[in-house]
Amino acid sequence: MEIWKVEAPLVCTRRVAGLKQTSLRILRNSSGSRQVAVDPVGAREGNWVFTLSGSAARWAVGDFSVQTDLTIGGIIDFWQAEETQSPGNP
Amino acid sequence: MEIWKVEAPLVCTRRVAGLKQTSLRILRNSSGSRQVAVDPVGAREGNWVFTLSGSAARWAVGDFSVQTDLTIGGIIDFWQAEETQSPGNP
Amino acid sequence: MEIWKVEAPLVCTRRVAGLKQTSLRILRNSSGSRQVAVDPVGAREGNWVFTLSGSAARWAVGDFSVQTDLTIGGIIDFWQAEETQSPGNP
Amino acid sequence: MEIWKVEAPLVCTRRVAGLKQTSLRILRNSSGSRQVAVDPVGAREGNWVFTLSGSAARWAVGDFSVQTDLTIGGIIDFWQAEETQSPGNP
Amino acid sequence: MEIWKVEAPLVCTRRVAGLKQTSLRILRNSSGSRQVAVDPVGAREGNWVFTLSGSAARWAVGDFSVQTDLTIGGIIDFWQAEETQSPGNP
Numbered sequence: 001m002e003i004w005k006v007e008a009p010l011v012c013t014r015r016v017a018g019l020k021q022t023s024l025r026i027l028r029n030s031s032g033s034r035q036v037a038v039d040p041v042g043a044r045e046g047n048w049v050f051t052l053s054g055s056a057a058r059w060a061v062g063d064f065s066v067q068t069d070l071t072i073g074g075i076i077d078f079w080q081a082e083e084t085q086s087p088g089n090p
Numbered sequence: 091m092e093i094w095k096v097e098a099p100l101v102c103t104r105r106v107a108g109l110k111q112t113s114l115r116i117l118r119n120s121s122g123s124r125q126v127a128v129d130p131v132g133a134r135e136g137n138w139v140f141t142l143s144g145s146a147a148r149w150a151v152g153d154f155s156v157q158t159d160l161t162i163g164g165i166i167d168f169w170q171a172e173e174t175q176s177p178g179n180p
Numbered sequence: 181m182e183i184w185k186v187e188a189p190l191v192c193t194r195r196v197a198g199l200k201q202t203s204l205r206i207l208r209n210s211s212g213s214r215q216v217a218v219d220p221v222g223a224r225e226g227n228w229v230f231t232l233s234g235s236a237a238r239w240a241v242g243d244f245s246v247q248t249d250l251t252i253g254g255i256i257d258f259w260q261a262e263e264t265q266s267p268g269n270p
Numbered sequence: 271m272e273i274w275k276v277e278a279p280l281v282c283t284r285r286v287a288g289l290k291q292t293s294l295r296i297l298r299n300s301s302g303s304r305q306v307a308v309d310p311v312g313a314r315e316g317n318w319v320f321t322l323s324g325s326a327a328r329w330a331v332g333d334f335s336v337q338t339d340l341t342i343g344g345i346i347d348f349w350q351a352e353e354t355q356s357p358g359n360p
Numbered sequence: 361m362e363i364w365k366v367e368a369p370l371v372c373t374r375r376v377a378g379l380k381q382t383s384l385r386i387l388r389n390s391s392g393s394r395q396v397a398v399d400p401v402g403a404r405e406g407n408w409v410f411t412l413s414g415s416a417a418r419w420a421v422g423d424f425s426v427q428t429d430l431t432i433g434g435i436i437d438f439w440q441a442e443e444t445q446s447p448g449n450p
Contacts, residue, residue, distance in 0.1 A: 015164025254375025
């Protein structure tokens, strides 16, 4: 399970039917790379979260027919960010 | 779900039967690496999209018997490209 | 199966129901990157462990309905750490 | 689906029974790393191909019981190689 | 299927029940990173092998209930090592 910071919601009008009404979030890790994840826990901008990938991502949404490969699994209560590693934060 | 820019369609005469009549696109991410994905949403050159990998890629096509491991999941409405990170865009 | 050192437990109040009552650990590898894993073997801080990913991660917990994508598979009896490779250990 | 150049066939006398009589190819990508893939399409040395990974790799062979995690999915008709990125081609 | 050199057996007293009586090997690739794999073919220290990942790893053992995500698939008859790429071999 990887560790990410929530950056923003993702606005996406045209998408495959399999994603249904899920909320999408843009995540960014400490090295600056980004991914999109389904959010079933209600994470806010700035939260540190961990994600589930693969088929676990679909089960975690609570509806296996949702076509995701990355789902937020939980919000971390406390995290030392180490943002000095990130190229995007000088 | 990873974020990519659509670069071009992929012309490929000889391919496995499991890909059927799907459209293939060459995608490029902000660090310049490329992948090939099935496109069920009709993305155009220059669109920013996100992709589904693993078994979710097959479900997202709408026909599980299509043998893909990467499928475009949606077109992002607005994306700040940060193309300065890309080695291919001086 | 990847090789990691156990760094700390992960405190996480809000998480998806699919993780149930599992214990989570923060792991760190020799190049300094981190991941979160479910721990069914009782590893302690400082132990070197190897992890199972993908669907094997769920089977290894002993309860396939636990939604993990990374599970500790065993504690390595002896490991030469090579911590000189780690950017976090000057 | 990743993009590779076929480098050579792989000779391998002792292998698991699950690979059956498949042909194996050594592939190399533009950054110089190598992988081994099952070839059901008859690619030749020097061809640029794309590959299917995960469970799609098994379906693509046409026999799901073949134990591969990487299968050549098709031969690309035209590819601008960008071999300047490769450390192995000065 | 990735290419690795067998480095040593892995001694591991405490491990999940799902690994059963399998033999574990520490593998090292040409860039110096390491992984642990189940060995059903009897590879020796110094052999070059290729590995199967994902669910194919479990099928390849011959017993799908073994909880591995990486299994040695075969011993390569002849391999030009290119060990100059390895940071661990000056």
